Amino acid sequence: MIASLFKKLSGVFQTASTDSSTVIQIAGDNSGDIVVNDPIAKKAFDALKAELDKKHIEISEYKQQLQTYLEIISNLSQSKQNNELPAKDVDAALQAIIDSGDVDKARALLSQLINDNEDIILKQAEYYYQRGSLTYLHESKQTLKDFVRATQLNPEHIRAWTMAGHIYARIGELDGALQAYQHVLSLAEKAGDNEWKAGSFGNMGIIYKTKGELDKALEFYQKGLEIHELLGHKEGMASDYGNIGNIHRITGELDKALEYYKKSLHIEKDLGRKEVIAMNYGNMGIIYKTQGELGKALEYYQKSLEIDESLGHKEGIASSYGNIGDIYRIIGELDKALEYCQKSLEIDEFLGRKEGMANQYGNIGNIYRIIGDLDRAFEYYQKGLEIDESLGRREGIANQYGNMGIVYQTQGELDKAREYYQKSIEINESLGNKENIATQYCNLGIVYKHKGQLDKALEYFQKGLEIHECLGHKEGMASQHGNIGNLYVQKGDLNQAKAHWENALVLFEQVGAKPQIEQVSSLLAELERAQE
DSSP states (O other): OOOEEEEETTTTEEEEEOSSOEEEEETTOTTOOEEEOOHHHHHHHHHHHHHHHTSOOOHHHHHHHHHHHHHHHHHHHHHHHTTSSOHHHHHHHHHHHHHHOOOHHHHHHHHHHHHHTTTOHHHHHHHHHHHHHHHTTTOSHHHHHHHHHHHHHOTTOHHHHHHHHHHHHHTTOHHHHHHHHHHHHHHHHHHTOHHHHHHHHHHHHHHHHHHTOHHHHHHHHHHHHHHHHHHTOHHHHHHHHHHHHHHHHHTTOHHHHHHHHHHHHHHHHHHTOHHHHHHHHHHHHHHHHHTTOHHHHHHHHHHHHHHHHHHTOHHHHHHHHHHHHHHHHHTTOHHHHHHHHHHHHHHHHHHTOHHHHHHHHHHHHHHHHHTTOHHHHHHHHHHHHHHHHHHTOHHHHHHHHHHHHHHHHHTTOHHHHHHHHHHHHHHHHHHTOHHHHHHHHHHHHHHHHHTTOHHHHHHHHHHHHHHHHHHTOHHHHHHHHHHHHHHHHHHTOHHHHHHHHHHHHHHHHHHTOHHHHHHHHHHHHHHHHHHO
16 A cells, blocks of 8 residues: 655645545644545645645635635535536546646536535535635636625635635725624634634734734734744744734834844745745845845845746746836836836736736836836826725825826926825825835925925925934935935035035945936036036
């Protein structure tokens, strides 16, 4: 008798195979072992699992989807054995999954089971849930209908409520997602299930982060972390550490953010979860970029990209392309920047990933603005704003307002520019996003400089500089020193101008921003000639 034991993700599931059957058990599942005697069914499960392994999803979501695949395959196999479904139809459906990942035939068979079991409500609810799970990774509209129908038939179907929440979040219906996750929490509390409680806290934290309610998001992440630490659940702890790091990054606490990312990375390396290791590398790259260490940032983005490419993880590849494009924008290689941002956008559009699309519309708009195509830049900012507004994503809305303000300022519409900068500041202040507040202070300073209100301009430049210094954000510090230097030229104080431009040059050289280095060097050379 041939026997083998396969383990993955620290006991998330284990499969024992003999020459006559396959026994599969999900860790932490109360339903017991799932026995699959049919070789073609086992191969179909392996094919579904292989596709799932390519996706970057939370460990709890992975476990849930994996268990559902097992139940689907088991149900189809048993339906063939007890003549509930024609054997040839079941085999054809399983073979389609094996050959190409096509689930349409399997979905049709589940539809037949739904119709045949109309009088057995709980069983029908389970089939709706399973039918939705088959298309969860590829489609949203009909998938959501199936999950919702499952919850209507069985209001205590905790997995269907969770998956409905994920779909609501995906399509930007954040209040619907929050209500679904809150229902999951109430069911978990009723059952005394701490693992589901922790998962619901984490999911609600993600929604509050997207809505810009960062204090609330942090509160829910920490609640989830407390439970995962109590359970000794390393996968959950690693996810919570990463999520908490994201909050600290947004609020400008970069050292704290990096500390949490490193905690998450340490656990993920032990677990061998490559897709999450890649995500942590990307997050750490963002920190290094903000601190002006562009070479280090690019190194971490490339590490992340290599892992995601090896896994075929398209969402992660899109994020890495966008991040790499941003580095090329900063160092002035605009053709390369545009190439990477467009590659990122193409993937996000293919996936229907709205948040990623909005980010790339903003990034591409920035590139067109730099090369002087203001109409095209504004068009991309407007596209990004529409998506961010539909998602209720306040951080994104604030970024687009700031970008649009720059276009108005460049076109000489100073009052309109000031209006958009102030809108951005108001949102960023409510979010506690210090880096973006500093950026908008700089923009307001430029508006007041153009209006001839030099003292007010200097006040805003100084406020922005103080925040950038507090954050250790070299690119921002350099820009503010450059602006203050320009201001002192207008005021006639060339010595102060020279001192600030020299500071700007040193910082731009540390960052490696070639266009700015050339510009400031040219200004200093002109100043020296003027003082001779």
